[in-house]
Amino acid sequence: MHLPVMPPVSPMLAKPVGRIPPGACYEPKWDGFRSVVFRDGNEVELGSRNERPLTRYFPELVEGARSELPVRCVVDGEIVVAVGGALDFDALQQRIHPAASRVEMLSERTPAAFIAFDLLALGDYDLTALPFRRRRALLVDVLAGAGWSFHVTPATTDIDTAQRWFGEFEGAGLDGLIAKPPNLTYQPDKRVMFKVKHTRTADCVVAGYRPHKSGDDAVGSLLLGLYTDDGALAFIGVIGAFPMATRRALFSELQPLVTTFDRHPWNWAEPATDRTPRHAAGSRWSAGKDLSFVPLRPERVVEVRYDHMAGGRFRHTAQFGRWRPDRDPRSCTFGQLETPPAYRLGDIVPGLDYGM
Incomplete structure (x- = not known):
């Protein structure tokens, strides 16, 4: 060439x-x-x-x-x-x-x-x-x-x-x-x-965290969930852009909520669903990155900023907004999310709607 x-x-x-x-x-x-x-x-x-x-x-x-x-x-x-x-x-x-x-x-x-x-x-x-x-x-x-x-x-x-x-x-x-x-x-x-x-906001349930890569007692990212119509807690994404001082403070704050997987809505003894993160398993999309996490009782609610959803999850990493101690975790459902009206790809680029 x-x-x-x-x-x-x-x-x-x-x-x-x-x-x-x-x-x-x-x-x-x-x-x-x-x-x-x-x-x-x-x-x-x-x-x-x-x-x-x-x-x-x-x-x-x-x-x-x-x-x-x-x-x-x-x-x-x-x-x-x-x-x-x-x-x-x-x-x-x-x-x-x-x-x-x-x-x-x-x-x-x-x-x-x-x-x-x-x-x-x-x-x-x-x-x-x-x-x-x-x-x-x-x-x-x-x-x-x-x-x-x-x-x-x-x-x-x-x-x-x-x-x-x-x-x-x-x-x-x-x-x-x-x-x-x-x-x-x-x-x-x-x-x-x-x-x-x-830019949109959503109130999400914090259901786990991944430790920070430094190995210190610090949080790397928080795992977020929303409740479905049938009452299941579905994984929808993470937030993780915190200063190191905040990561350490979060680690201490979240320890009383740490639980076991048999008491957690994401029970790895059960078959994984397409809305459930994989526990202690690599991903071919992340070149062997460890996707395990520490399970938490789903009792804390956080407001996050996000751009849009794809396949039932945040397409990109969400951003921390504020804690919502006034919000009942069970009230955090997919119903709060805005769904844009459908639009045909073929009306944007002719010939691109072959998937119809």
């Missing part, structure tokens, strides 16, 4: 802001795996945000790149999977599997698509020093009618349209907006774009 921009490349990043900034080019924020695609003839490589190749996991995108992309190019974008007409991040995660036979099977059962939003190189030309508005125009031109696998993200310079997208597109699994200054050059690994995400 010999391109004017060679792998690996760390993608350009976005910094969070509280409102949509004026005077920018606005795009939907896709919920998938960030990837930079390199094509030089038949050679194709799918890079990732951490610069590790994703190529072997998405053979359908490798074939799609060979038939739909320019012969020599470098394209920045997002790998996504659609199921039932909406983005499905859980299905996307399952695509990262060590067995080649399963990779091949999933490439047919839950095929991925690539949402392109920047063009870093074309032919012999490095485009990273060009302003974004020119790179965007070239991207639209070279991917016009690309095919089934590769799509160009919608974009607008109208802030009212961007505000409407922000409200509507969440119903298809997207999670906000990206704003790019029109004269922005491509700057790998720099937070020079802007992202606007939804």
Whole structure:
């Protein structure tokens, strides 16, 4: 492979802001795996945000790149999977599997698509020093009618349209907006774009904690739950961004609530459900990370901030808001969560609703 921009490349990043900034080019924020695609003839490589190749996991995108992309190019974008007409991040995660036979099977059962939003190189030309508005125009031109696998993200310079997208597109699994200054050059690994995400709150039950990696008497993260309609406590995510002094204080405060698993709603003697964290087991998504935790009696309630739900869990780590000693844990149910109205992926990007 010999391109004017060679792998690996760390993608350009976005910094969070509280409102949509004026005077920018606005795009939907896709919920998938960030990837930079390199094509030089038949050679194709799918890079990732951490610069590790994703190529072997998405053979359908490798074939799609060979038939739909320019012969020599470098394209920045997002790998996504659609199921039932909406983005499905859980299905996307399952695509990262060590067995080649399963990779091949999933490439047919839950095929991925690539949402392109920047063009870093074309032919012999490095485009990273060009302003974004020119790179965007070239991207639209070279991917016009690309095919089934590769799509160009919608974009607008109208802030009212961007505000409407922000409200509507969440119903298809997207999670906000990206704003790019029109004269922005491509700057790998720099937070020079802007992202606007939804912010909501929920009152959750604290049902366990993971010890801090330092090995000290400190809390690493708190495990959160909500009650279902049938009275079961479902795991929905964690919070963990605490100062070290707070982590140590929490460790002391929570010791009176420590219990055993046979007295806990997440009883590991029973078969695990898809809403229950795995006890003392590794995860292929976390490269052997220990997912065990210390069970607590579910008696404390915390208000957290989150952006959106995916598969019955917080899509990203929630943020601590405040303790709610006034709240009955049993009143913390899924009913308090806001559910955005459904929206068709095919109305955002034509041809992307193949999962319907």
